[in-house]
Amino acid sequence: MNSVNAAVPPANPLRKKQHESTNAAAKETLMKAAVPPAMPLLPGLLFRHTLYLSFVLGAAAYLWPPSWLFLLFLLIADRRCRGLAHLGLTLLTALAGFGCALFAGPALPKETEWTPRRKVLLEADIDEVYGAAGGRLRIVLSHLQANGEALAGKISWNWDQPTLRPAAGEKISLNATVLPLTGFRNDGQDSAASQWRKGLFWRVWTRGPQPTLRLQPPRDGPFLRRCKYRAARLREHWRESFELALRRGQGHSPFHSCACAEASQDPQMWEDNKRGNAAQNLRMQEDNKSANGAAAAGILPALLFGDRFHLSIDDSERLAKAGLAHSIALSGQHHCIAILLAGLMLRLAGFAWPALFLAVPRQTLLPAAALPLAAAYLWLGMAPASLCRAALMLACWAYFRWRKRPAALFDAMIATLACMTLCSPSLPGDIGALLSFSSVAGIAAIVPLIQKLPFFPKNTRRSPVKKILLAVLSLLACTAAALLATLPVVLTVFGRAAPLSFLTNLLWLPVLAFWVMPLGFAALFALLTGIQPLADSLIKLANLPCQWLLELLERLDDAGLLESLWLPRPHWTFCLGWTMLLILAVWHAGRKGGLPHRGKALLAAGAILLSCGPALWLHAGFQQDIHLRVLDVGQGQSVLVQGPGHFTLLIDGGGMRSPRFDTGRDVVRPVIANNAPLALDLLALSHPDTDHLRGLLFLARHARIGRVLVAEGLSEAQKKQPDYQEFLGVLARRGIPVLRLSPGQSLPLPHGLLLEVPPGSEPGSKNDGLALRLSCQGHGLAFIPGDDEKGTLNAMAASGADLRADVLIAPHHGSRRNISEAFIRSVDPGIVLASCGAFNQWRFPSRDLREMLERLGIPLHATSESGELHLVWLKPAGRPSWHGVAKPRVLR
Numbered sequence: 104m105n106s107v108n109a110a111v112p113p114a115n116p117l118r119k120k121q122h123e124s125t126n127a128a129a130k131e132t133l134m135k136a137a138v139p140p141a142m143p144l145l146p147g148l149l150f151r152h153t154l155y156l157s158f159v160l161g162a163a164a165y166l167w168p169p170s171w172l173f174l175l176f177l178l179i180a181d182r183r184c185r186g187l188a189h190l191g192l193t194l195l196t197a198l199a200g201f202g203c204a205l206f207a208g209p210a211l212p213k214e215t216e217w218t219p220r221r222k223v224l225l226e227a228d229i230d231e232v233y234g235a236a237g238g239r240l241r242i243v244l245s246h247l248q249a250n251g252e253a254l255a256g257k258i259s260w261n262w263d264q265p266t267l268r269p270a271a272g273e274k275i276s277l278n279a280t281v282l283p284l285t286g287f288r289n290d291g292q293d294s295a296a297s298q299w300r301k302g303l304f305w306r307v308w309t310r311g312p313q314p315t316l317r318l319q320p321p322r323d324g325p326f327l328r329r330c331k332y333r334a335a336r337l338r339e340h341w342r343e344s345f346e347l348a349l350r351r352g353q354g355h356s357p358f359h360s361c362a363c364a365e366a367s368q369d370p371q372m373w374e375d376n377k378r379g380n381a382a383q384n385l386r387m388q389e390d391n392k393s394a395n396g397a398a399a400a401g402i403l404p405a406l407l408f409g410d411r412f413h414l415s416i417d418d419s420e421r422l423a424k425a426g427l428a429h430s431i432a433l434s435g436q437h438h439c440i441a442i443l444l445a446g447l448m449l450r451l452a453g454f455a456w457p458a459l460f461l462a463v464p465r466q467t468l469l470p471a472a473a474l475p476l477a478a479a480y481l482w483l484g485m486a487p488a489s490l491c492r493a494a495l496m497l498a499c500w501a502y503f504r505w506r507k508r509p510a511a512l513f514d515a516m517i518a519t520l521a522c523m524t525l526c527s528p529s530l531p532g533d534i535g536a537l538l539s540f541s542s543v544a545g546i547a548a549i550v551p552l553i554q555k556l557p558f559f560p561k562n563t564r565r566s567p568v569k570k571i572l573l574a575v576l577s578l579l580a581c582t583a584a585a586l587l588a589t590l591p592v593v594l595t596v597f598g599r600a601a602p603l604s605f606l607t608n609l610l611w612l613p614v615l616a617f618w619v620m621p622l623g624f625a626a627l628f629a630l631l632t633g634i635q636p637l638a639d640s641l642i643k644l645a646n647l648p649c650q651w652l653l654e655l656l657e658r659l660d661d662a663g664l665l666e667s668l669w670l671p672r673p674h675w676t677f678c679l680g681w682t683m684l685l686i687l688a689v690w691h692a693g694r695k696g697g698l699p700h701r702g703k704a705l706l707a708a709g710a711i712l713l714s715c716g717p718a719l720w721l722h723a724g725f726q727q728d729i730h731l732r733v734l735d736v737g738q739g740q741s742v743l744v745q746g747p748g749h750f751t752l753l754i755d756g757g758g759m760r761s762p763r764f765d766t767g768r769d770v771v772r773p774v775i776a777n778n779a780p781l782a783l784d785l786l787a788l789s790h791p792d793t794d795h796l797r798g799l800l801f802l803a804r805h806a807r808i809g810r811v812l813v814a815e816g817l818s819e820a821q822k823k824q825p826d827y828q829e830f831l832g833v834l835a836r837r838g839i840p841v842l843r844l845s846p847g848q849s850l851p852l853p854h855g856l857l858l859e860v861p862p863g864s865e866p867g868s869k870n871d872g873l874a875l876r877l878s879c880q881g882h883g884l885a886f887i888p889g890d891d892e893k894g895t896l897n898a899m900a901a902s903g904a905d906l907r908a909d910v911l912i913a914p915h916h917g918s919r920r921n922i923s924e925a926f927i928r929s930v931d932p933g934i935v936l937a938s939c940g941a942f943n944q945w946r947f948p949s950r951d952l953r954e955m956l957e958r959l960g961i962p963l964h965a966t967s968e969s970g971e972l973h974l975v976w977l978k979p980a981g982r983p984s985w986h987g988v989a990k991p992r993v994l995r
Contacts, residue, residue: 153181154196155521161200162524163531169675204528220942222278223249227258229273234412236419237763240265249281256304259284263310269318270339272332276317279307282942288735288970289774300529338483342408345627349400349642402431402649407623409433409484416762421656424665426604427611433484435493435539440620441476445469470501489535495519512547516540537592545588546581548689582608591678598776599667614648669805673716674778680712716778724749727978731885731910734774735966736766738940739794742887742912744877747854754787754875754887758797767801787812789889790872791827803833814873815843816866844873855880861906863898870915871895876908883908884976886930890915896926906930910974913937917948924955936972937965
């Protein structure tokens with residue numbers, strides 16, 4: 104009774120007012136106590152998430168130092184880190200990640216006694232076998248023995264046009280040339296570093312039949328290796344049966360793989376049975392090139408088994424142009440099929456046992472039910488790193504769902520990232536991992552925003568129309584979020600943007616998820632259960648959209664609608680600024696009103712960081728220095744000259760005969776477009792050999808070029824080369840002017856630069872071409888003679904012209920047949936640079952050239968040993984001066 108009376112407010116007005124003020128003060132005190140003093144930047148970001156991210160950023164800082172700025176942004180964003188204890192714990196966690204990355208990296212192999220240019224008897228174990236586009240196998244070998252000497256690390260073996268398919272777990276013996284995995288070390292790029300972090304230190308390349316190849320099943324090896332071999336045989340048998348049914352449905356000749364021979368046979372008979380299929384496999388490859396729909400038949404094995412062996416290089420490139428390359432790569436998006444199947448199974452289970460969802464909600468059971476299907480797909484796809492990441496993320500998602508965490512997907516992503524970084528500290532340097540986690544982060548951020556939209560159905564009962572609209576809306580939002588989140592990585596690594604990627608993903612991904620993949624798995628299940636007619640029908644239905652897709656992409660490519668937009672490689676500040684603005688967009692999207700002070704500070708910081716790259720580019724235009732860069736293009740030559748006012752001159756572009764690797768696109772373009780547009784004021788071709796010209800074809804098609812220089816008086820054989828004719832045709836179609844210079848002519852350039860063609864350099868052989876001398880205000884900077892022969896070099900030296908230059912590019916990559924001491928004395932260089940490939944078969948630069956230059960006291964540097972060679976002439980007083988160093992600044 105007293106408590107009831109105490110709750111009644113007093114009748115006195117004065118006491119009533121005092122009571123109300125006391126209640127208001129108490130309520131305000133309670134509200135202040137209920138709000139934590141330090142809130143994270145993003146909703147649901149707990150302090151343990153901050154620790155996870157700090158560990159990952161610490162490990163990433165070892166590979167990419169600007170990651171420390173990301174850590175600084177994290178510390179500023181999470182106000183809990185303003186306390187001394189939280190700040191110290193976060194910094195210690197980041198240092199622990201840095202230490203793991205520092206000490207957990209694989210040790211590089213030591214020098215070997217055998218000469219790497221010669222063939223050795225290689226004995227190893229097969230770890231992985233993948234089918235690559237264009238009829239190629241990529242095989243990873245471990246436990247290496249070369250001529251009886253143990254080698255550290257693993258070997259990446261690329262077998263073009265193989266005549267048999269080995270299986271993982273087998274032992275191999277082969278006579279092959281084993282080379283260190285190196286090359287293409289230019290400013291901002293090192294293609295071998297990512298392979299080193301995976302333990303791949305060596306490479307082997309073979310083509311066609313290998314008579315010395317010997318394979319042996321692991322009879323007496325470790326138990327786990329024998330289990331791995333049997334599992335690989337079973338998987339290969341399934342893949343082979345599926346491809347046989349696929350080709351039978353298209354009316355092509357069957358393909359019998361060799362990897363599933365019975366292990367109980369005699370080893371010699373087992374090997375002979377494999378080799379008996381070699382001719383049949385070669386016939387299959389020829390049929391694969393000519394048959395209609397054969398390329399489409401390569402999409403289903405890529406989706407189900409991760410094998411792209413039957414996918415042509417042209418179709419693979421068209422998929423990349425359309426932004427669909429990720430759709431045929433085994434990744435987390437294919438685990439969505441397992442989630443869909445698990446949802447169907449749960450729905451059927453709900454009909455049979457309605458009380459199931461009363462005990463455990465369906466949203467909680469869904470990821471747990473998808474785990475067995477994901478594990479089966481993980482084994483079927485040979486467990487690539489992308490599928491392993493997705494499976495671990497699915498397992499973490501199932502765990503957090505079971506624990507009823509509100510942001511289970513966000514929790515799962517951060518926990519997976521931290522666990523995988525702890526197991527492999529080099530994970531932040533993996534491009535696939537960056538793309539995977541960036542896309543998942545974008546999707547995890549956009550899903551809560553979709554649920555807050557006013558037209559999102561809040562009731563549990565939804566009409567079919569609302570379900571379809573919701574599915575389309577969710578797909579649009581998730582696709583846009585994934586594209587925006589991965590934009591910095593895509594621009595930095597690939598530098599290309601597909602204009603139709605959003606549309607093609609929107610049209611293809613639903614067909615892939617609800618038609619191609621389910622029917623493909625159903626066909627495989629029917630095939631394994633012996634229902635062959637049903638399997639053939641399902642395979643035909645599943646392959647129809649694949650064939651339609653490739654036909655559509657071919658027509659779009661022929662019409663020029665699939666051309667990629669080649670954008671500048673952004674400055675590293677772009678990644679941080681873009682991330683900050685995306686976080687601001689997600690943070691502010693769910694709130695009403697204007698931006699608070701923290702949001703305004705975040706917006707200003709993001710805008711400043713985004714403007715750093717353009718500001719640095721503008722600043723570089725006012726510099727008066729002249730840069731000479733001999734790019735590492737392998738066994739070829741490409742020389743880049745950069746001067747005041749963004750003047751850019753490229754002499755040659757390297758090139759290789761392989762149709763899978765474009766030197767101009769993958770090596771030269773990233774250097775030119777590093778925080779700059781893909782533009783050249785002047786492009787010069789010394790002569791039409793493949794190792795000088797083929798890399799220019801890409802630039803001729805896509806770069807903005809002012810003028811092109813070629814040699815006058817090339818031989819008829821040089822003019823009739825297909826690459827040269829294609830090069831001139833592209834220039835003519837784009838309307839780019841072509842200047843043909845003869846010996847004795849010169850071309851004035853901006854800022855006092857002059858490009859001269861010395862007298863006596865008339866082309867007389869297939870290697871002779873355009874020899875160029877670059878000077879500034881009468882001072883010789885560099886002499887680039889291309890591949891000119893010894894007779895031409897002697898003629899230039901005897902002409903009496905001024906050939907002096909600070910730098911000489913070694914003629915013909917340093918060949919001993921192109922050495923002319925009279926020519927070198929006429930040039931009188933302070934340094935000689937040779938452009939050649941690492942461990943090339945010609946041993947460039949030659950020993951004769953090294954001995955001659957050593958006798959003359961001229962230092963020699965080669966791209967095969969140092970990577971890109973970068974020289975700078977300072978120009979503080981209008982006249983260029985030598986940098987004053989005894990050797991070029993080497994960029995490793």
